[in-house]
Amino acid sequence: MKLVVRVKLLPTPEQAAALEATLRACNEAANWLSVRAFEHGRTSRSALQVLAYAALKARGLSAQPALHVLRKVADAYTALKANLKAGNLGKRGSKRNARAAGKPVVFQSDAAQPFDDRCLSWQMDGSTVSIWTTSGRMKGLIFTGQAEQLALLAACRKGESDLLLKDGRWYLVATCEIPEAALNTAPEGFVGVDLGIVNIATTSTGARYSGRHLNRQRDADRRLREKLQKKGTKAAKRRAKRHAGKEARRVSDINHKISKCIVAEAQRTGRGIALEDLTGIRERVRLRKPQRVTLHSWSFRQLGTFIAYKARRAGVPVVYVDAAYTSRECSRCHHVDRRNRPSQAVFACQACGFVEHADLNSSHNIAARGWWTWVRGAESQASVLTLTA
Template identity: 60%
Template sequence: MKLAVRVKLLPTAEQAEALAATLHTCNAAASVVSRAAFVAGVYSRNDLQKLTYHDIKADHGLSAQPAVRVVKKVVDAYTTLHATVRAGNLGGPASKRRLKAESKPIMFRSDAAQPFDDRCLSWQHDVRTVSLWTMRGRMKAVAFTGHPDQLKTLVAHRRGESDLVRENDNWYLVATCEIPEKPLNVEPVDWIGLDRGIVNLATTSDGDNFQGRGLSRYRRWHAHKRQELQAKRTKAAKRRLKRRARKEARHAAHINHVVSKEVVAVAERTGRGIALEELRGIRDRVRLHRHQRATLTTWPFHQLGTFIAYKARRAGVPVLEVDAHYTSQRCPRCGETSRRNRPSRDDFCCRRCGLAGPADVVAAVNVRNRARRAWVFVNTPKPQVVQPGVVDAARTPQPVAARGTQARPFKAGSLTIGSDTRCRAR
């Protein structure tokens, strides 16, 4: 699997000036190539390179390989735009967003990231320096630093190109690494149910609780500061708002990384899989009071699920997504489902059998139980049906399962499961 490792460059003032000039020139050339591609309607790499290669070398002073990377950068940008349009993420054919995106060429910021391949950039891991091409010639001995684990990953698994990135006068290199995956555990001994929430970010069926109160306080504090800055309506205030938004996003991502790492580590150590609720579209299914909207829209449940999925894939841990309906209202012992089983947000008490406990733990147990049933269903051998007078071993009808137990198509390694809608394996 591919992962991005980011290391921080430590350039001198002269080196930083050369790096800035390189980004400005490459992005100016990319904007020229983009306009030519838009006017001519040429978006393939070979055709666009034939059309613009010699011009950008002559006009902008680029070397051969950087000019090739600039053309590839433009082709990738248009490929992403066309894929976004086909997926409907910009609306229908008459939507303003789509018309705006398709009516003009893509333009590149002067400090946008620039890709470098091994012909333009080389790493000296023993002394922690890099040598890379710039507009002022080959620049050597640019120091870099990073987390020890990331540096080890960089040495062992780096493959492909690296991107030069500038953020607030800080310089970074983002390298692509090919990380080997462990064989998928196709026979987990059990499942860990995980209930994701706002007050409690994640609660497992083992009773482990990762509270989100600290993150909520952090978000409220940022919201208060955001209101103060928005009231000023100055350019400096807008710049500070952007910096605060990035800082808040980094903090939330860090917490999700910590939670997902611990959950996957427990599953790997105990030989179990991880079961999650299917929460896609939840913001469209619920009606909120005004004071709840900001809280729900900034709830990073999808990011947490993504982190768990890729960390589990790296560790060989299977992941299932099951139907989320009534997991917090259903009694895992007697099956009674009622809103009255939730006298409060934090508590669960079954009206029929009297089972009581934390509501999030009960929801996680229900998620685990649904994963058990789904896994048994998708691993059940398909029965052979022989019609009178017909012998055909390939005809095997699909078994019928109850609501909430079927799996969507998924293939990872040697594992292939499922055929329907209520449970999705990753």
Template identity: 50%
Template sequence: MCVRSVIVKLVVQVKLTPDAVQAPTLERTLHAVNEAANRVSAVSFRHFKLKGGVRELRKLCYGELKADGFGAQAAQHIIKRVADAYTTLRANIRAGNLGPEDSKRRRKAESKSVAFRPHAAHTYDDRCLSWNYDQRTVSVWTLDGRVKNVRFTCSPGALKQLTQYRQGESDLVFRDGKWFLIATCEILEAAPFEPKGFIGVDRGITNLATTSDGDNHTGRRLNRYRRWQARKRAELQARQTRSAKQLLKKRARRESRHATHVNHMISKTVVAVAQRTERGIALEELGGIRERVTVPRDQRARQSSWPFHQLGAFIAYKARRTGVPFIEVDPAYTSQRCVRCGHTERANRRTRDHFHCRRCGLAGPADHVAGANIAKRGATAWVFVNMPDPAPRYSAGAGRCDP
């Protein structure tokens, strides 16, 4: 049997610490690159509307970019960035992400060229940017020539990933006055082992994640943080000044990074337990939960803003990296079904936190019961998915195969 190797793509972010001479050079180059991208975007929109490709743009813009002082590779990357931006826009329009054909948002997107911010990230390949992992420095192409020995900092684990798995291009990012490089790493998936059982994970708003083992990752501390951020946002919105709007964007990014950090910590803990106990992980399939589920008014903001999908994606890719079996199951009635006798009734869960089966009397935390039901469904679904196909039956002398 041929086993196909599957690659997991991850990104590693390192912080650059350029000196007083290197930083202005990087900033001037990033500004110039994005100005050039805006010019190429305008040419693409004028000649092709939203349908311009790399080959067509190269014929129109490559010579002009070279005359402006950009190297061959830099010019190619600018053209490719613009073409990729229009490809993404077309895909979003086809998927309906910008609304129906007569919506204001879609008409606005289709009526003008794609614009790039002055500090938008720019892509570098190995010809324009080289790494020295031993000295923790990079050499970067700029309009003023090659800037060498730009120091970077990262964790030992991130440095190990860069050294062993970095492939392809890296993005130069300027954010909140700081410089970053985001590199792509390609890691082979570990071969999944045969699970000895499953850990069910129930995701929620009050309790972010509760496992079938009874481990509860509560969201109380996070909710206090989010309420504090909401009060600060209200204060800034009341000012209605330009600086207040900039601070609002900065706070939004900070809150997003905090939520990402919390999801990383939860997913890392769940996957580590599954790997240590040689069990798989079962999750609820929560696609479209915001449209299907109604919640009280005081929980609407939390339901709409908390990244449930991100937590599931983090658990999925960490499981794949370590070879832990992963499966998603139907979430219907997991918090109303008795894990012992199977009796399903809404009255089994009279309150949000407590479960009490009206048939057999089983009682306990509702999220723990839901996690146990998810674990049972995961074990059943795993057996069904991995069930070998029945061998075909051949009729003697007939020369045919019966299904």
């Protein structure tokens, strides 16, 4: 299982200038190569290597950095083709699709640049790295990070690391190969997780993670952003830049904490985790204009991803269930009725009279669907094994 660890670099002014020149040179070379690849219609790694490897070295790049530029451009065109095919950049024939397909891929001057072990070496004892730059090999570049991340980096780092400049700060993003725990193939039930906006997550075991405080902070951030955009002065732009990403970092931190608690509970009780399949919900749901901002800022995908990878690392099985009518179905008698949900927080079954918090009732339904999904999967696998034998 692969995870990434980001550590912060602490370069001197001279080192920072060399890193910036290196990043700029690599991305200028990538843009030059992207134009040539677009003009010649040759975007695979092998084709680009034949087309421009010697020219990239002539532009001042060593052998390995030149190969990384080739791969970065090829991967960018592969991703572009996949997005065009999937319709993520508009339907075929639309103006948006034509714009994306009708011009070369462009790399910003500070776009991340990958380095392998030939270009970058780590000295974990001294918390320094040695890295290739356009002005020569730079040694003694100090890095720092959380103790847990540094221990993970020292034990599990494998593969490439990306040099990244963000908001004037330098980082290295390293790939780590994490050993996975053995999967629990006989879970004692499932913890159903209902994801929402008022309550970020509600589990079938009764845990509820409120989103009211987060939503108030989001509203405040949105109002501040609108105010600064209307003002438009240099001071307002500087302030907006300082606050950029603050909301995303806050949400990410909260989602990490929630996912950690949910996975720990499932692991401790020997159960799996059941999540709703919310793919395409933004396209399916129709809301009034004031509610659209709230829906589109809902980070359910990130929370689900955090739960999934933490569960995989802990050996906890995760299943995805159909989200249809989980909020309208009674978890006792399974009667489905729109009137069962008289308000956002209340569930009252019209058939059997069962009353419970609406999100908790939904989580019970998700847990039950998760169990039946798991059982059906196990039965299907057993039947396949029987036929094979």
